[in-house]
Amino acid sequence: MLFLTRFARLTATAALLSVIGCTSTSSTELGSSKQDATRSVLPDGKPRDGGGASGERPQTAEKWVVTLGDSFISGEGTRWAGNTTGPASPVDVGGDMAYFDARGMERQAGCHRVTLADGFLGRGLRHKNLACSGASTVSTGKGSAFKPGLDFYDGGDGDIGQAIALQRFARSHQVTDVVVSVGGNNFGFASVVTRCISAFVTTVGARPSYCKDDPQVTGQFDPESAALIGREISQALRRTVTAMRKAGYRSNDYNIVVQNYPSPLPPGPLLRYRETLAERYTRGGCPVYDQDATWAHSTALPVINGAVLAGVEQMGRRNVVLLDVSAALDGHRLCEIGVTQVGLDGLRSWRQPDAVERLEWVNRLYLAVEPWRVEESWHPNYWGAAAIHSCMRQAIQAPPIPGPCAQ
Numbered sequence: 001m002l003f004l005t006r007f008a009r010l011t012a013t014a015a016l017l018s019v020i021g022c023t024s025t026s027s028t029e030l031g032s033s034k035q036d037a038t039r040s041v042l043p044d045g046k047p048r049d050g051g052g053a054s055g056e057r058p059q060t061a062e063k064w065v066v067t068l069g070d071s072f073i074s075g076e077g078t079r080w081a082g083n084t085t086g087p088a089s090p091v092d093v094g095g096d097m098a099y100f101d102a103r104g105m106e107r108q109a110g111c112h113r114v115t116l117a118d119g120f121l122g123r124g125l126r127h128k129n130l131a132c133s134g135a136s137t138v139s140t141g142k143g144s145a146f147k148p149g150l151d152f153y154d155g156g157d158g159d160i161g162q163a164i165a166l167q168r169f170a171r172s173h174q175v176t177d178v179v180v181s182v183g184g185n186n187f188g189f190a191s192v193v194t195r196c197i198s199a200f201v202t203t204v205g206a207r208p209s210y211c212k213d214d215p216q217v218t219g220q221f222d223p224e225s226a227a228l229i230g231r232e233i234s235q236a237l238r239r240t241v242t243a244m245r246k247a248g249y250r251s252n253d254y255n256i257v258v259q260n261y262p263s264p265l266p267p268g269p270l271l272r273y274r275e276t277l278a279e280r281y282t283r284g285g286c287p288v289y290d291q292d293a294t295w296a297h298s299t300a301l302p303v304i305n306g307a308v309l310a311g312v313e314q315m316g317r318r319n320v321v322l323l324d325v326s327a328a329l330d331g332h333r334l335c336e337i338g339v340t341q342v343g344l345d346g347l348r349s350w351r352q353p354d355a356v357e358r359l360e361w362v363n364r365l366y367l368a369v370e371p372w373r374v375e376e377s378w379h380p381n382y383w384g385a386a387a388i389h390s391c392m393r394q395a396i397q398a399p400p401i402p403g404p405c406a407q
Helices: 006-014 164-170 188-205 215-221 222-245 277-283 290-315 382-397
Strands: 065-069 124-127 174-181 256-260 318-321
Touching: 006 256, 065 164, 124 164, 124 215, 164 174, 164 222, 164 256, 174 222, 188 215, 215 222, 215 290, 222 256, 222 290, 256 290, 256 382, 290 318
Parallel strands: 065 124, 065 174, 174 256, 256 318
Antiparallel strands: none
């Protein structure tokens, strides 16, 4: 059972500061996004250009869609098809090998990449996933902590940025579309989520402390930060264009589809659990106050998505378009009224015919309880990812994109 004593819950929550959800772009405190885009800790201190001259793009029978970016497109959390406070097997879709993208292993440990089946995104289309859970617009860290960003970083030890990986792949494979999700980690998403959870766990039942009133949280979403991150996203997209040009592509040979972010939680009035540890933490896995949930949904998320839109608009290119998935999970968000968990209300397994309509599409908060992983928390699960991939398929098959994609 997913049950911990109050002391254990407090201790585990404190340990989440740098690991829950998406990984932060650096180990600095909130506010680091106001630094320069090359702030990441790299062996030589800055991204490197991948080099290579432009040439003819490949003409192959197989056509490919490449995904770049962070955990909201890599497949993080999609091992699970619903939440439960019981055993894992009734919600386990992928098993221990869910994130393996090489023979018996991950090519890049911790990236948690999932490859879509051939033809899922359109007839004759195959999928190459270069995204990485925890990635931001630039590469960060090194060794086991390396996270490839959308840049041309080459550490000389096999660690490369996603732009150079795209360039190399596109040289030998005909790429028709590049789908990107990036920017959330530039806002310090992980630290913001953790501070909101900590505020609830440490003050619920006493005098509430709201993260929406925490200047270290709200400072991440001020106009200066949002404008800077919009420019960082635009720079990452320009590097993506450069990678395709160096692989021999012209702008009318491919499209770049940039998806924004869905809301994992509904606003406070739509949360179905009472504001107690037993209800909202242990049973629901959504330990935040109503006021903070509303702030995240109605203030923080629009700022993040506004920066994504600004990054796309700053490109000024017809082949770079926005895919609005902000409402794709509505009605099935974590702890939302009207949906349920496996083990409740007659649902015994994710395989039941009506499971997709009745279950949450976002993973609950996971602590150190195997086989769940902390980083899978508050990410779209199997059903949520399927909804977003359906939006992606529509954008690829029938551009231009008409408007917000909703289920």
